[in-house]
Amino acid sequence: MRLTFKKGGIHPAENKTASTRIEMQPLPMTVCVPLSQHIGAPAEPTARRGDKVERGQLIGRAAGTVSANVHAPISGTVASVDNAVLADGRPGRVVIIKADEESHAADTAAREEYWKKVADSSFGDTSNDPHTPEELRDMILGAGISGMGGATFPTHVKLKTGAVKPDIMIINGCECEPYLMCDDALMRNYALRVVQGSQLLARAAGAEKTIIAIEDNKPEAIDAMRKAAAAFDGMEVVAVKTKYPQGGEKQLIAAVTGRYVASGALPISTGVVVDNVATAFAVWQAVATSTPLIERVITVTGDIPAPERKNYLTATGTPLSELPFTLPENAKAILGGPMMGRCAVNLDAPVTKGTSGLLLKSTGAKRTVYPCIRCGACVDVCPMGLEPYLLATYGRLHRWDDARQADVADCLECGSCSYACPSNRPILDFIRIAKKRSR
Amino acid sequence: MFTFLLTVALLGMLGLIGSLILYFTSKRFHVDEDPRIDEICSLLPGANCGGCGFKGCRDFATRCVKQENVDGLFCPVSGQDGMSAIAAVLGVKAKAHARKVAVLKCAGSCQARPAIHEYMGVRSCAVMDSTGVGTTGCSFGCLGCGDCVAVCQFGALSMNPETGLPEIDSAKCTACGACVAECPRHLIELRPAGKNDRRVWVACSSRDKGAVARKVCSASCIGCGKCSRECPCGAIEVKDNLAYINPALCSACGKCVEVCPTKAIHATFSINLNSAES
Incomplete structure (x- = not known):
């Protein structure tokens, strides 16, 4: 008996075809670091325009109980603290840091040495x-x-x-x-x-x-x-x-x-x-x-040539477009995985702490939505034991109270219901609305 | 024959017992209801739109009777005349209430704000807003799927296929607020109808910086502040790169409409631009 949760779940095609090596993505000359890379209140900027910052220096302090600090991923000068359009197309506050040749070379050397040390198992025993x-x-x-x-x-x-x-x-x-x-x-x-x-x-x-x-x-x-x-x-x-x-x-x-x-x-x-x-x-x-969270591993994969599907160690704030990939035709970019990832409309936006992957899919034809045939496939696959078809109907008909009674708040938005639906119904879309408005 | 008689007798007895139970329960749990509630209900439109802030027309009528006057209560559908009639039932007078109408705070038509992304999901503004930014580069503007049109019970809203924006028929609008609650981007505002139906509002909600907003939409407010400098009433405030006209202070003179470089300020009356230049 293999360990798993008892109810629901699906088996989508894995498509885990990227290389398992971790490549070093070069540090960018300009980073755009969002002050809200976490759930909760955005960090309060501590750096101002014109400030010299070192790699790893605090540039945003956690504001409130649920918030997180933000650090500079490269050394350089703060060009501005401003609003910028982030990957989802919505504006957010960012700190833009520009490096010069000298600081860039120093950062790169320090980074290489650091990762050599990380790979050495005799170092850093905790x-x-x-x-x-x-x-x-x-x-x-x-x-x-x-x-x-x-x-x-x-x-x-x-x-x-x-x-x-x-x-x-x-x-x-x-x-x-x-x-x-x-x-x-x-x-x-x-x-x-x-x-x-x-x-x-x-x-x-x-x-x-x-x-x-x-x-x-x-x-x-x-x-x-x-x-x-x-x-x-x-x-x-x-x-x-x-x-x-x-x-x-x-x-x-x-x-x-x-x-x-x-x-x-x-x-x-x-x-x-x-x-x-x-x-x-x-x-x-x-x-x-004593290194803050300024770099993370991200997977670049999808409908791109096989040698380009790789994992990169990337500094946060690096523009997504700097990662090496050829954009497929009719591309749809997704931050994260295909099930729960978010649509990205701006590839000049930066990598953040939560960016686990950049998935590039070439979109096919739009799928026709058919009426619900009451087959119950969504109920079978729901890992929370909810009734997705019902919650979606409540969402569509504005019945927020009924949705609350049916425990819509327990939905984890995994999308198994939409995946399993033989009628291609956008079940999760309406559950999300019901969840938001029944609060 | 005996079976037949027995069935009739048994059913008759069951019916008698049932009716007795019903009779006594209805006596025991009888609720005295003010007849004025029914009277007021008959005066109300019966659309149960919720525009008054209550659950439905009957709830509103109950409240009117309970507080014995109509202060602070207003049925936007019945209007001033309707409220006077309701007040008359209660033997009081209704206070004057300024009529409001809905206005759309976006002018991003297909021409001013071309689509740059493709959207493949359901045609619903709420879904579009929860899954992404929409088809244009503006993350504040109208999504154009017509959720507001669907929710309007009075036929005051319609989609204009040319601009891709909803249009509000101010004659039919009852200011019930259903569209205001429905719009996921909060683009519809209820504003006083104004004297002689003259009103002015900023038809943009973009808080992007001027250059960014202008890049994605040629009809956007760029927060330049010209209108606020021009306004003789001090009614215009620019905050977060967006102008807002305070309807309480606005005299609807139309000076701001003239100076707005992007024509983002809309008015219900026409302004003679030539006379302003001469």
């Missing part, structure tokens, strides 16, 4: 880390780490546990989204660092047991992680069934621990904290090397 959980949380806050699986919830907030003390830390290496391979690549190449980061995260949350969950379509990553985790106490690497949305927080908790999060409750109520492997890696970077 198993006897002297910091207390509070200090670790402060370091995570200081480094501006927010969940890197896509939802970008500030990690320090998640670790600040209230009444319920967590006993299990789950590190999410499922990467159930088709196409994406950034977590896979990270686990294969930096397994030790991810494990060390996981241990730090577990200590910061106060959990005794750490479980690293990886979908069984990534045997190499599982092997690498098992090897790296063998020397650690209370650390276990488990293979979970390849099924979408296995990487959903509530689904993963159910699969690994058998615990269920009550409707409307937070996952912490079951005594479990879930964090992504890339987040664990960023935590190790913050604690062992």
